[in-house]
Amino acid sequence: QDSPAAATVPAPRHLPDAQTVTAVTHWTDALFSFRVSRPQSLRFRSGEFVMIGLMGDNGKPLLRAYSIASPAWDDELEFYSIKVPDGPLTSKLQHIKVGDEIILRPKPVGTLVHDALLPGKRVWFLATGTGIAPFASLMRDPETYEKYDQVIMMHTCRTAAELTYGAELIEGLKTDELIGEMVEGKLLYYPTTTREPSGHMGRITDNLSSGKVFADLGIDPITAEGDRAMVCGSLAFNKDVMAVLESFGLREGANSEPREYVVEKAFVGEGV
Ligand code: FAD
Numbered sequence: 001q002d003s004p005a006a007a008t009v010p011a012p013r014h015l016p017d018a019q020t021v022t023a024v025t026h027w028t029d030a031l032f033s034f035r036v037s038r039p040q041s042l043r044f045r046s047g048e049f050v051m052i053g054l055m056g057d058n059g060k061p062l063l064r065a066y067s068i069a070s071p072a073w074d075d076e077l078e079f080y081s082i083k084v085p086d087g088p089l090t091s092k093l094q095h096i097k098v099g100d101e102i103i104l105r106p107k108p109v110g111t112l113v114h115d116a117l118l119p120g121k122r123v124w125f126l127a128t129g130t131g132i133a134p135f136a137s138l139m140r141d142p143e144t145y146e147k148y149d150q151v152i153m154m155h156t157c158r159t160a161a162e163l164t165y166g167a168e169l170i171e172g173l174k175t176d177e178l179i180g181e182m183v184e185g186k187l188l189y190y191p192t193t194t195r196e197p198s199g200h201m202g203r204i205t206d207n208l209s210s211g212k213v214f215a216d217l218g219i220d221p222i223t224a225e226g227d228r229a230m231v232c233g234s235l236a237f238n239k240d241v242m243a244v245l246e247s248f249g250l251r252e253g254a255n256s257e258p259r260e261y262v263v264e265k266a267f268v269g270e271g272v
């Protein structure tokens with residue numbers, strides 16, 4: 001006969017493609033990151049995204065695209081997420097705790113991969129908001145530093161607090177056992193804010209077009225011969241950055257046709 005205590009224990013959930021949450025960090029009211037166990041069968045290229053989610057109230061999986069923020073060699077998977085007020089997934093996902101399960105479809109895809117770019121001397125990672133997630137993966141991948149002499153991470157948000165996840169990640173790279181030495185002197189970080197004073201300000205598009213970022217970092221302007229770029233932000237951001245990159249002579253590439261730059265949407269819609 002069941003004891004009263006046993007009767008209150010919830011039935012075990014059997015999510016399809018379930019993975020267990022191992023860590024959660026809240027960065028701001030609207031941003032958090034979390035880590036989950038990695039399916040043994042999952043192989044991915046740094047920069048790719050997968051579908052993740054939770055079981056919906058209707059008993060069907062509620063899935064969204066998420067860039068994998070951890071590098072391909074990591075034992076776990078990391079994600080960096082927005083909290084959309086009333087967002088079907090993130091209004092629930094923001095409450096996950098260590099030990100909870102999420103659904104993760106192990107079919108990685110995406111264009112922000114080294115294979116989609118022709119060889120070059122420098123690579124530019126250009127991101128707004130949560131668009132830094134694929135670069136959080138690529139910046140932690142030794143292949144990035146084997147392929148390029150210099151890696152320039154430009155990340156722009158409205159406020160300084162929104163830059164914290166990226167800033168701490170990059171700070172941590174310097175002392176990282178695996179790639180600390182590779183990163184030294186090769187990774188240049190150029191964070192900016194647009195709606196709050198900070199060390200560097202302005203939109204990525206403006207700082208590239210005006211040449212301010214080249215002057216501030218003491219590096220040569222972008223050329224089609226030496227420079228490669230990966231772009232991840234809102235639709236409007238992506239469109240405007242593409243125009244700037246094209247003005248430097250870079251052309252959009254793809255997995256099937258590597259060229260000088262590649263683009264991925266950080267989300268679909270107008271933003272929150
Ligand atoms: P949704 O109904 O999906 O979105 C509601 C609205 O919120 C959208 O119309 C848009 O206006 C806004 N919005 C959604 N996501 C964002 C965002 N990231 N930043 C600003 N505004 C947003 N989201 C992440 O947080 N991290 C990721 O790594 C990530 N990777 C993605 C990769 C790809 C290729 C795509 C297409 C999307 C990615 N997204 C990512 C967005 C993600 O798929 C969901 O849209 C997001 O989790 C919100 O889900 P939701 O169901 O709560 O709201």
Ligand code: A2P
Binds near residue numbers: 158204205238240
């Ligand atoms: P701004 O504050 O000048 O609009 P959002 O939170 O709206 O997604 O924006 C994230 C960051 O991206 C903000 O700093 C914003 O600057 C910048 N941004 C938004 N749209 C563009 C664009 N079309 N070109 C360049 N930067 C953009």
